[in-house]
Amino acid sequence: MSKADFFEGVRNGTPVFLSAAPFGALFGAIAVANGQTIAEAVLMSMTIFAGASQLVGIELFGQNIAPWVIVLSIFAVNFRHILYSAAMAPFVRHFTAVEKFFAFFVLTDPQFAETLRRGEAGRKVSFSWYIGFALVIYIPWQVMTALGGVFGQLIGDPKVIGIDVLLPIYFMALVLGFRKRPNFLSVVAISGAVSVIAYHTVGSPWHVSIGALAGMALAAVLPVKRAPAARDTAQEG
Amino acid sequence: MGAFFHADMIAIILAGAVATFLTRIGGYWLVMRMKTIPPRLEAALNAVPAAVLTTLVAPAFFTGGPDVQVAMAAALIASLRFSVLPMLAIGWCAVMLMRYAFGV
Incomplete structure (x- = not known):
């Protein structure tokens, strides 16, 4: 471990921690408002550590949906990490197996973006730097989840203080973060329309999978555009 | 707020955690084995x-x-x-x- 690299990672990760911290608290508050205990919310933050998918999971817990659909939805929202870890491969190949395990466990959108930027700039992506960057996001994420959970416990009905609209708005912001991708508007239009129709016909758990599949199918049959390596603008923990 | 944990909730969280870890390590695993992703599959994944x-x-x-x-x-x-x-x-x-x- 190089101390200098570690603290450089910590410094690089600090802005991310500052922007992600409110989402950790938001997650904790919403999780508890939706019936999770604080311990469960923190366990979820510690083991999944991916804000958007944690909020999706919470949203589905509240709807009495089959467990495998919840797990599949978490998987679907996190699917982008497959592309991240593929693109990062050249820069983390030199990690030992144990280092790779921890490195991928804490892989997030900003971690990916910064690792790629550092690697492509020709600087060495050392494990010390990588884990410094990760820990300054990971540890506060747990603390903020717990604090948010305590706050959520004090509120009974989320509607009273208006936090029920935060989740759909947050998801809308995430959707918009992908607007530079090819066929974005067509995918959103078809997934949106199909999910609303499915919601009213097939019923609640299924509209998510059906709508998502419709959007993916459309993207697969539309003419393939050479995407410039568009950087998504989504920001989350 | 009675119990700290509920068994069914823990099971879902841990399954979600395993699923998430698979996505995090999956791309690295794939790219070490595969030369290219078919363009239409990539387009679907991108969506x-x-x-x-x-x-x-x-x-x-x-x-x-x-x-x-x-x-x-x-x-x-x-x-x-x-x-x-x-x-x-x-x-x-x-x-x-x-x-x-x-x-x-």
Whole structure:
């Protein structure tokens, strides 16, 4: 471990921690408002550590949906990490197996973006730097989840203080973060329309999978555009 | 708030954690074995986040009351200029205004 690299990672990760911290608290508050205990919310933050998918999971817990659909939805929202870890491969190949395990466990959108930027700039992506960057996001994420959970416990009905609209708005912001991708508007239009129709016909758990599949199918049959390596603008923990 | 943990919740969380870890390590694993991803598969994979997340937004809008719809519309307009946190703040103000000032 190089101390200098570690603290450089910590410094690089600090802005991310500052922007992600409110989402950790938001997650904790919403999780508890939706019936999770604080311990469960923190366990979820510690083991999944991916804000958007944690909020999706919470949203589905509240709807009495089959467990495998919840797990599949978490998987679907996190699917982008497959592309991240593929693109990062050249820069983390030199990690030992144990280092790779921890490195991928804490892989997030900003971690990916910064690792790629550092690697492509020709600087060495050392494990010390990588884990410094990760820990300054990971540890506060747990603390903020717990604090948010305590706050959520004090509120009974989320509607009273208006936090029920935060989740759909947050998801809308995430959707918009992908607007530079090819066929974005067509995918959103078809997934949106199909999910609303499915919601009213097939019923609640299924509209998510059906709508998502419709959007993916459309993207697969539309003419393939050479995407410039568009950087998504989504920001989350 | 009785128990700290519920067994079924723990099971789902841990399964979700394993699924998430698979996505995090999966691309590295694949790329070490595979030369290229077929373009149409890549296009479908590229569409995954927008497609999945839209299915959570659209029904919330169309089944929500006017309070929720106004809040989401306000946040969408806010997104033209602002990032996530101001969007949340503006949407939250809109819903509180609708509920407490206009009694919707």
